[in-house]
Amino acid sequence: xxILKRTLPVEEAQGWHLLxxxxxxxMEDVTDEETxxxxxxxxxxxxxxxGCKLTKIDIATLKENGxxxxxxSNIPLKGNRQEHMNxxxxxxxxxxxxxxxxxxxxVTAESPTAAETFISDYLEVNVECTFEAVKVxxxxxxxxxxxxxxxxxxxxxxxxxxxxxxxxxxxxxxxDSDTEIGSSPVKNILVQATDFETALKATKTVMGRxxxxxxxxxxxxxxxxxxxxxxxxxxxxxxxxxEEVEDGLKQGSFKKNIDKLIELGVTSVTTDVK
Numbered sequence: 001x002x003i004l005k006r007t008l009p010v011e012e013a014q015g016w017h018l019l020x021x022x023x024x025x026x027m028e029d030v031t032d033e034e035t036x037x038x039x040x041x042x043x044x045x046x047x048x049x050x051g052c053k054l055t056k057i058d059i060a061t062l063k064e065n066g067x068x069x070x071x072x073s074n075i076p077l078k079g080n081r082q083e084h085m086n087x088x089x090x091x092x093x094x095x096x097x098x099x100x101x102x103x104x105x106x107v108t109a110e111s112p113t114a115a116e117t118f119i120s121d122y123l124e125v126n127v128e129c130t131f132e133a134v135k136v137x138x139x140x141x142x143x144x145x146x147x148x149x150x151x152x153x154x155x156x157x158x159x160x161x162x163x164x165x166x167x168x169x170x171x172x173x174x175x176d177s178d179t180e181i182g183s184s185p186v187k188n189i190l191v192q193a194t195d196f197e198t199a200l201k202a203t204k205t206v207m208g209r210x211x212x213x214x215x216x217x218x219x220x221x222x223x224x225x226x227x228x229x230x231x232x233x234x235x236x237x238x239x240x241x242x243e244e245v246e247d248g249l250k251q252g253s254f255k256k257n258i259d260k261l262i263e264l265g266v267t268s269v270t271t272d273v274k
Contacts, residue, residue, distance in 0.1 A: 004074040010062045013054050016072035022048045051076040059121065079189040085236060087139040087190075088115035092123070095130040106190070107231040112136040118231065139188075144230070145206045146192045146237050161194040166229040168203040169220040186220055190230070194242070196222065201245040206238050 005019065024043045032038070047065060048058055053076070062070065091104045105122075109115035116133050123131050146152075147163070155161040168189040189207070193199035200222055 002074075003077070005071070006073075007069055008068050009070050009227045010067060011192055012060055013070050013072050014059055016054055016070075016074065017076045018050050018052045018054065019071040019073055019077065021046045021050050022062060022065075022067055022070065028058075051078070071251065079265060080201065084131050085141055085144070085230070085232075086110060087141055087144075088112055089135075090119045091106065091135045092119065092131045093134050094123070094127070103228040105202050105229050105231065106225060106227060108233060108236065112138070124229075139190075142187045143207075143210075144190045144232055144237050146230075146239055147202075148239050148241050149196070151242060152192075155194065163178060164195070164199070165193045165194060165225045165230065166193060166196070166199040167221075167225055168199065168222040169222075170207065171220060179199060192230070198242065198245060202240050204243050206240050209244075210238055258271050 006016070009014065016171050023044045024047050028043045029038050047061055048054075052058065054062075054070075054072070086108055087106055088109050089104060089106050091102060095105050095189055105119050107115050107118050116136050120131075120133075155163060168191050168220065169188065172189050189203055191199045191203055193202050193250055200219070203219075203222075
């Protein structure tokens with residue numbers, strides 16, 4: 001049987017099968033135990049599960065919860081393919097007038113040869129040096145999160161922050177999932193941020209905003225990377241502003257950051273900065 005996939009208005013989806021869980025969301029006041037401050041937090045709950053064959057009652061339920069369109073298939077699909085971008089890590093040995101260095105770049109490309117060619121062209125135009133490729137390897141990231149370019153440019157202009165890249169790993173799970181954390185699929189996310197704590201908060205903020213997964217208590221690790229630059233089209237990037245993640249960020253020592261990670265369920269912290 002031919003598999004058909006569609007995005008349909010809810011009214012036209014009767015008899016089709018959902019391709020993803022459909023959730024209702026609402027805002028709830030939550031009190032911070034440390035400060036006593038009351039803030040609004042978004043909560044969500046699954047109302048119809050992936051694979052469900054939509055009936056008239058289901059259609060009414062979706063409409064009551066403000067869902068106007070759904071992704072559906074003509075038959076129930078059990079497997080859930082995890083998508084990865086064509087990201088390649090290209091490490092080069094670069095010889096400058098003052099010595100030799102290894103620099104690593106990440107680029108979207110169709111093949112390792114295309115990735116190496118792109119970086120070679122970039123270096124030929126922008127850097128006065130002699131270089132050779134040392135390694136080209138494929139990376140499995142399901143999402144790239146970047147700070148808005150205007151904010152990044154402001155930080156770079158005044159030198160107030162150093163822009164870093166992080167590898168964030170989270171367990172892909174819902175808040176109400178019965179699956180144990182240890183057996184949940186892991187997602188790798190490439191995150192640009194000004195510091196470790198902002199990278200952590202940006203991951204949680206953007207994943208909650210874009211994918212409606214509740215990832216609180218579902219972090220696996222956060223690793224700072226030694227990356228010179230990342231080249232990726234805008235349509236494959238999720239952007240954020242530091243204003244989005246300011247709420248809840250606290251200044252503190254590295255020890256306090258570790259305490260915060262433990263509260264969030266992070267099981268390991270590593271660094272790869274040379």
